[in-house]
Every structure is written in structure tokens, then in C-alpha cells.
Amino acid sequence: MMCSDKLRVHVKNNHASPETFPPTKEGEAVFTITDARFQAACDKYPDIARQIEVLIDWDLDRFSESMQSADVLVTWDLPTHDLARVAPNLQWIHIIGAGVEHLCPMNWLPDGVTVVNNRGPHAAKGGEFGLMSILMLHSRLPAIINNQKMAAWSSLFSGSIVDQTVVIIGIGHIGATIARRCKMLEMNVIGISRHGRPVSGIDSVCTSKDLDSVLPAADFVVLAAPLTVETRNLFDCRRQALTKPGAGIVNIGRAATMDYRALVENL
Structure with missing residues (x-):
């Protein structure tokens, strides 16, 4: 059960597909946020790890259910329609790529939600x-x-x-x-x-x-x-x-x- 005083983070990984990112199985292996990779990040930043609860998911498997309470979304892409209703608590969208033009124009973005790119890790x-x-x-x-x-x-x-x-x-x-x-x-x-x-x-x-x-x-x-x-x-x-x-x-x-x-x- 998730603790209410922690930030809820939903990680949306994508299975390889020509219509999305990554487009290949090779790319999927590189860009997937696995449990092991997440744990390595937690070990590196324990102060942050103590403040969050994370659900690592694939595609849209548990997206709708999880986004009802998620504060943060980590992803490459997302269904943008009626996002304020789908994710009423959402505050932050972290795009795993350096560019965000695939989400433009951002007229779908609810008020109070911030979008950031993956500046630096690449x-x-x-x-x-x-x-x-x-x-x-x-x-x-x-x-x-x-x-x-x-x-x-x-x-x-x-x-x-x-x-x-x-x-x-x-x-x-x-x-x-x-x-x-x-x-x-x-x-x-x-x-x-x-x-x-x-x-x-x-x-x-x-x-x-x-x-x-x-x-x-x-x-x-x-x-x-x-x-x-x-x-x-x-x-x-x-x-x-x-x-x-x-x-x-x-x-x-x-x-x-x-x-x-x-x-x-x-x-």
C-alpha cells in the first residue's frame, strides 16, 4: 500500500515499436527503466528515495489506474487527451529524451503541470x-x-x-x-x-x-x-x-x- 505522505511516481516504459520510442528491441534494452536500474538510483540518492513510491509499468498496462493518484510521470510519451481528469494529482512530467518536440504543441498540458526533458544524462x-x-x-x-x-x-x-x-x-x-x-x-x-x-x-x-x-x-x-x-x-x-x-x-x-x-x- 502506498504511503500518502510520499510522492507517487509512475514510470511508463515502452515495448519496442516502430510507432513509438524505442523503435527496436536493442533500443528497448538501453532505455528501459528496470527495477535494478531504479534501485541503483535509489542507492545513489537515498534521501530522495525515501520520499517517493514508484510503480514501474509497461505501455498502458496500469496507466489509467495508477495515474489517478500519481504526482510524477516518467515517460517518453503519454495519452494526452483529458489529462487533467485522468491524472488529477499530476504535477510533473519527466521526458526521458533530450527533446520534447514529439509532444508539441503542448496545448494539452493541464495548468500547474511542469514538463521537463532529460537534460544532462545523455x-x-x-x-x-x-x-x-x-x-x-x-x-x-x-x-x-x-x-x-x-x-x-x-x-x-x-x-x-x-x-x-x-x-x-x-x-x-x-x-x-x-x-x-x-x-x-x-x-x-x-x-x-x-x-x-x-x-x-x-x-x-x-x-x-x-x-x-x-x-x-x-x-x-x-x-x-x-x-x-x-x-x-x-x-x-x-x-x-x-x-x-x-x-x-x-x-x-x-x-x-x-x-x-x-x-x-x-x-
């Missing part, structure tokens, strides 16, 4: 993926793999990545982590942010107004920006044309921040 993996992608492009791994498929055993060479320049568009948790990984390899790092303020571990930080002037120097461009009105189509055909021939492009942010049709034409 930084370590994002940093690993960003650096891996840069190294793959620098070492010409896509061309090597293509040669293997074509049984073309021609030599491909690349020099050291030291002193190569990477422009990182968006230096939040993920972008800043990629920057630190790149600095470990003695790369030159230029960050693009809304504020343009200096960030530890980044050689220089500019605003988007300066993006056109720094792109020609980039050996690699990394997009790590959220999707907003300002960032939609930010790396468009004109800006792609400003990059030097052979520059590597990595988009670890939202797809719509780059014009992919223009990218195909520019390639």
Missing part, C-alpha cells in the same frame, strides 16, 4: 558518439568499409587529427562533452551558442551571427543543437557551401537543424 554517450564519428570521418572509415563491400583493396591514408578544427553548433551538455573529448586529441574547438560566452575547454565561443565567418575554417562541423525556431534549417544549403571541400559533418542533434536535401546536392 552527455557521456553523446560525447563518445560525437568523437567516434569525427575519428571515423578523419580516418576515412566510411570509404574503407565501402571498399571492402566492393572488394577494392586500394590504400587510403590520413594524417594525425592534432590541430584539426571542429566547429560545434550547440554547446549544451552534449556539445560541450564532445568539445572536451576533441580537446583531449589536441584539436582546435570553436563553439557556437546563443550566448557566445566563454566555456571551459573550448578555444573560442561565438554566436550564430558569427557562424558564417568560422565555417570556412572547419575540418569538421558537429551539430548538437535542439530544434527551435532559430535552429530549424540552420545548416542550410548556403552554409554548407561555406565549408571547405572534404569537411566532415556530424549531426548528433535534431535532424531538421540541417537541410539534408541540400546536403545530397552539395555532395
Whole structure:
């Protein structure tokens, strides 16, 4: 029986499905909040653990019943219709992803309910993926793999990545982590942010107004920006044309921040 003086938390995991997230069984194993993972978090933050009661659920199995008394919902998605009636005590919705655009527009959100994203936890993996992608492009791994498929055993060479320049568009948790990984390899790092303020571990930080002037120097461009009105189509055909021939492009942010049709034409 749940204690009335504790916060009721409902965790809605999703079984893998192309219509939702995660779309694959592999992704399901990565993103599921299991009992063991929850217990590990409780062990790490015992003061918080003592204040909550948690129901870990799948899809909509016990959603309607549990939401009648839930204060907090942890999920990727949810049925939004008539949420004030379905979840009269709900105060907080924690989305497990970095983006929430799949829930927009949020005209369904009841008054007094706050929606937050998973800001920060994806930084370590994002940093690993960003650096891996840069190294793959620098070492010409896509061309090597293509040669293997074509049984073309021609030599491909690349020099050291030291002193190569990477422009990182968006230096939040993920972008800043990629920057630190790149600095470990003695790369030159230029960050693009809304504020343009200096960030530890980044050689220089500019605003988007300066993006056109720094792109020609980039050996690699990394997009790590959220999707907003300002960032939609930010790396468009004109800006792609400003990059030097052979520059590597990595988009670890939202797809719509780059014009992919223009990218195909520019390639």
C-alpha cells in the first residue's frame, strides 16, 4: 500500500515499436527503466528515495489506474487527451529524451503541470558518439568499409587529427562533452551558442551571427543543437557551401537543424 505522505511516481516504459520510442528491441534494452536500474538510483540518492513510491509499468498496462493518484510521470510519451481528469494529482512530467518536440504543441498540458526533458544524462554517450564519428570521418572509415563491400583493396591514408578544427553548433551538455573529448586529441574547438560566452575547454565561443565567418575554417562541423525556431534549417544549403571541400559533418542533434536535401546536392 502506498504511503500518502510520499510522492507517487509512475514510470511508463515502452515495448519496442516502430510507432513509438524505442523503435527496436536493442533500443528497448538501453532505455528501459528496470527495477535494478531504479534501485541503483535509489542507492545513489537515498534521501530522495525515501520520499517517493514508484510503480514501474509497461505501455498502458496500469496507466489509467495508477495515474489517478500519481504526482510524477516518467515517460517518453503519454495519452494526452483529458489529462487533467485522468491524472488529477499530476504535477510533473519527466521526458526521458533530450527533446520534447514529439509532444508539441503542448496545448494539452493541464495548468500547474511542469514538463521537463532529460537534460544532462545523455552527455557521456553523446560525447563518445560525437568523437567516434569525427575519428571515423578523419580516418576515412566510411570509404574503407565501402571498399571492402566492393572488394577494392586500394590504400587510403590520413594524417594525425592534432590541430584539426571542429566547429560545434550547440554547446549544451552534449556539445560541450564532445568539445572536451576533441580537446583531449589536441584539436582546435570553436563553439557556437546563443550566448557566445566563454566555456571551459573550448578555444573560442561565438554566436550564430558569427557562424558564417568560422565555417570556412572547419575540418569538421558537429551539430548538437535542439530544434527551435532559430535552429530549424540552420545548416542550410548556403552554409554548407561555406565549408571547405572534404569537411566532415556530424549531426548528433535534431535532424531538421540541417537541410539534408541540400546536403545530397552539395555532395
